[in-house]
Amino acid sequence: MNMLSAFRVSQADISETYHSRYIPLVFGWQDVAQRYRRSKVGAFWLTINMGVMIGALGAIFGTLFQLDIINFLPFVASGLIFWTFISTMIAEGCIAFSASEGIILQVRLPLFVHIVRVWWRNCIILAHNLVIYPILLIVLWTAPSFNLLWAIPGFILLSANLLWMALLLATLCARFRDMPQVIANVLQISFYATPIMWTPQSLSDGIVQQILLMNPFFHLLSLVRLPLLGEAPAPEQWLIGTLICAVGWSVTLVFFGRYRWRVPYWL
Amino acid sequence: MSHIELENASVSFPVYNASSRSLKNRVLGLSTGGIINKQDDGLLVVRGLSNVTLKIAHGERIGLVGHNGAGKTTMLRLLSGIYKPTEGHSHIEGQCVSLINISLGIDPEATGWENIRLRAAMMGMSKSDLDRQIDAVAEFTGLGDFLNMPLRTYSTGMQLRLAFSISTAIRPEILIMDEWLSTGDEDFKKKADRRLKEIVDSTHILILASHSRELLQKNCTRIVWLDHGTIRADGPMEHILPEYFGS
Structure with missing residues (x-):
């Protein structure tokens, strides 16, 4: 199968997903509803958990490194909220196909449906976690700036990137069942290697700063985090994000198109 | 007009035992030369269906019979477009619900x-x-x-x-x-x-897998008899059913 026909297979799968978009949205919503069905506070447990985590980490690290809490807390909050979105999306993307085995082997649906389901589920969780942000602004009595609006294109670009990552990984992980564990480790390391609990400014100049610029997660995270902190992401960050997106999707479309038909056999 | 066409379609499943499925062995296999690996890590393939040619036209009522392990489930998945044949071709026209x-x-x-x-x-x-x-x-x-x-x-x-x-x-x-x-x-x-x-x-098209003679008689016009992953017989209900049920 050449690259063009592989590309067509992927394209057909994705456009079919668009036509039946109702399905992943219903099931993504259901996934969240199911987890909190019999709890009183419901899905707002997500918000509470995240809030407690941010409060505790902000207090501990703020004291430990003697950071200015007014600047540090929003930084940790926005970083953690979006990192949770990124890492869960990737980790759950890995098992998107293997977890939907029952559906894939019984209903002929485009496979990208299962990826969109994971994405939508995590968007709903993200929306719950984001509630913390305005609360934090009020507590710290700071006003948001118009740069906040950059978060919208930032989120779109971030999602476009996460969707190809999840699609690629779901296909790979359906075949190689050790992959999710490998990815879990990569994510764990990325968490420490990305400025979430520490600020980029705390790094010494020179080589370390250069290394940080090699971290794709740093750029992707910046696209959504900086607007929340009242800054606009730098043009090169948009460029890098778009570049990763273009290259990532090109590779994924060919790879997925090539192996799409194999996925049911691997389950 | 709905129709289904299978042409020399075969379905074989790779069986990845724990050792061949892991990435580790893939990587180690490359670095150790792969000869020893080939011997004790030969990829097993189970043939679910082999060389099936079948044409189903609009309006047909198909009954699928065969003993356990004859390939009925695989066949149903092939006919509903979930499996694409590993060899041969399949063409399915029509919205399919199982x-x-x-x-x-x-x-x-x-x-x-x-x-x-x-x-x-x-x-x-x-x-x-x-x-x-x-x-x-x-x-x-x-x-x-x-x-x-x-x-x-x-x-x-x-x-x-x-x-x-x-x-x-x-x-x-x-x-x-x-x-x-x-x-x-x-x-x-x-x-x-x-x-x-x-x-x-x-x-437009009914495909019914069943072990019940009465059910097949009532609903189907044509019977496809699967045996060990191949079509053993395919014809009008009146001819195939007595042969299959042995009377």
Whole structure:
């Protein structure tokens, strides 16, 4: 199968997903509803958990490194909220196909449906976690700036990137069942290697700063985090994000198109 | 016009034992030269179907027979387009719905109403279609106020009624069934049989896998007999059934 026909297979799968978009949205919503069905506070447990985590980490690290809490807390909050979105999306993307085995082997649906389901589920969780942000602004009595609006294109670009990552990984992980564990480790390391609990400014100049610029997660995270902190992401960050997106999707479309038909056999 | 065409289609499953499935062995295999690996790590392949050629035209009622392990489930998956043949070709024209596991997608914690929506989405029913039919589906279940209760409070019979009512609300072009779905008490069974008959009559192509002679006689015009992954016989119901059932 050449690259063009592989590309067509992927394209057909994705456009079919668009036509039946109702399905992943219903099931993504259901996934969240199911987890909190019999709890009183419901899905707002997500918000509470995240809030407690941010409060505790902000207090501990703020004291430990003697950071200015007014600047540090929003930084940790926005970083953690979006990192949770990124890492869960990737980790759950890995098992998107293997977890939907029952559906894939019984209903002929485009496979990208299962990826969109994971994405939508995590968007709903993200929306719950984001509630913390305005609360934090009020507590710290700071006003948001118009740069906040950059978060919208930032989120779109971030999602476009996460969707190809999840699609690629779901296909790979359906075949190689050790992959999710490998990815879990990569994510764990990325968490420490990305400025979430520490600020980029705390790094010494020179080589370390250069290394940080090699971290794709740093750029992707910046696209959504900086607007929340009242800054606009730098043009090169948009460029890098778009570049990763273009290259990532090109590779994924060919790879997925090539192996799409194999996925049911691997389950 | 719906139709299905299989041309020399074969389906073989790679069996990845723990050692060949892991990435570690792939990588180590490359670095150790792969010769030893080849001997104790030969990839096993199970042939589910081999060289199947089958043409199903619009309006045909196919019965699929064969002993356990003859390849019926694989065949149903091939015919519904879930498996693409590993060799040969398959061409399927028409929107296909399988009524094999009618409880797929159902959530025990959700209410009856929510489950109607969930299951309908799983069947590929659009939102507007569902909105039009939801009341009819609800009425058919005969569950009344129970629809507001979580599904886990239902008896098994009631759960099946709900699943049945939604699953049979659509009119697919190609219908795939594994045995006849009959469920519930005597009253509901009659209603269910009538409903099932309606779908079977309106579908363009019916594919029914079954071990029941009576069922096949009643619903099918053509029988495909599978044996060890190949078609042993394919012809009119009147000829094949006596041969298969041995009388």
